[in-house]
Amino acid sequence: CQLNTLAVRAGKKYFGTATDNPELGDAPYVAQLGNTADFNQITAGNSMKWDATEPSRGTFTFANGDTVANMARNRGQLLRGHTCVWHSQLPNWVTSGNFDNSTLLSIVQNHCSTLVSHYRGQMYSWDVVNEPFNEDGSFRQSVFFQKTGTAYIATALRAARNADPNTKLYINDFNIEGTGAKSTGMINLVRSLQQQNVPIDGIGVQAHLIVGQIPSSIQQNLQNFANLGVEVAITELDIRMTLPVTQQKLEQQQEDYRTVIRACKAVSRCVGVTVWDWTDRYSWVPGVFTGEGAACPWDENLAKKPAYQGIVDGW
Numbered sequence: 166c167q168l169n170t171l172a173v174r175a176g177k178k179y180f181g182t183a184t185d186n187p188e189l190g191d192a193p194y195v196a197q198l199g200n201t202a203d204f205n206q207i208t209a210g211n212s213m214k215w216d217a218t219e220p221s222r223g224t225f226t227f228a229n230g231d232t233v234a235n236m237a238r239n240r241g242q243l244l245r246g247h248t249c250v251w252h253s254q255l256p257n258w259v260t261s262g263n264f265d266n267s268t269l270l271s272i273v274q275n276h277c278s279t280l281v282s283h284y285r286g287q288m289y290s291w292d293v294v295n296e297p298f299n300e301d302g303s304f305r306q307s308v309f310f311q312k313t314g315t316a317y318i319a320t321a322l323r324a325a326r327n328a329d330p331n332t333k334l335y336i337n338d339f340n341i342e343g344t345g346a347k348s349t350g351m352i353n354l355v356r357s358l359q360q361q362n363v364p365i366d367g368i369g370v371q372a373h374l375i376v377g378q379i380p381s382s383i384q385q386n387l388q389n390f391a392n393l394g395v396e397v398a399i400t401e402l403d404i405r406m407t408l409p410v411t412q413q414k415l416e417q418q419q420e421d422y423r424t425v426i427r428a429c430k431a432v433s434r435c436v437g438v439t440v441w442d443w444t445d446r447y448s449w450v451p452g453v454f455t456g457e458g459a460a461c462p463w464d465e466n467l468a469k470k471p472a473y474q475g476i477v478d479g480w
């Protein structure tokens with residue numbers, strides 16, 4: 166039985182994957198992507214980010230994002246929008262603009278509003294704010310935080326709500342799989358937004374993890390998030406290893422995928438799991454983490470690894 170089918174049987178909304186525009190010329194890859202028994206949800210890996218969608222101020226380009234969205238829609242797959250406000254993959258005009266507080270807030274407002282409006286009615290959810298935290302749970306010194314404090318977060322969420330009242334609004338981050346200072350920071354932020362009546366519907370847990378190092382508190386932590394009354398989703402799952410691949414590491418990876426899936430399964434408000442591409446052929450990991458890779462449940466030849474069975478077993 167296949168991954169989305171099992172997730173839905175477990176009461177979840179979807180099992181899905183990221184993809185990216187350059188990959189869509191690879192016919193065998195695209196055929197697997199269209200298998201809705203495995204993937205009934207798609208995230209655009211890059212083409213809805215700020216540098217891709219508003220490369221110069223007030224000029225919006227949605228062609229690549231639309232390619233991904235249209236493909237998913239034609240196949241009946243859900244979409245997660247990624248992402249409105251993030252410190253990375255920003256165009257220079259934002260990072261170097263030296264805007265004052267109110268100008269930058271209006272830029273954030275306009276960007277989120279235009280982006281989310283463009284896809285109104287098409288998105289199950291949006292990662293409205295991505296990676297706002299430092300590892301100690303304090304706020305990351307992004308250009309947005311430096312100029313506006315936390316005001317940019319409420320501005321972005323309100324703009325997104327007005328632009329599409331029916332999409333779920335998420336804050337997404339990494340290293341918030343287990344309990345700890347960063348997860349506590351997320352809980353405190355969500356609570357304070359709720360107290361101020363700022364719209365917030367979900368917490369996205371990226372889950373870029375390492376073989377043999379899944380936090381033992383992952384289920385408890387997802388439950389702590391869910392206890393705020395918001396949805397939780399695993400949004401960018403991959404579990405990397407130090408290369409070379411060995412049979413023993415593949416077996417540990419199988420167990421680790423199972424552990425993550427079981428944690429989501431056990432938390433009723435955890436709505437679904439997205440892998441950050443399903444095949445090692447296009448994983449971002451080797452390009453960013455030197456000497457590491459093989460993080461996905463399918464290998465470079467598009468063949469299933471033991472990790473696939475780990476996901477099956479987890480559901």
Ligand code: XIL
Nearest residue numbers: 185210211247295339371373401449
């Ligand atoms: C990554 C993409 O996969 C790469 O292609 C790109 O070069 C860098 O960004 N957290 C996120 C994602 O929220 O947007 C990142 O995606 C991976 C880490």
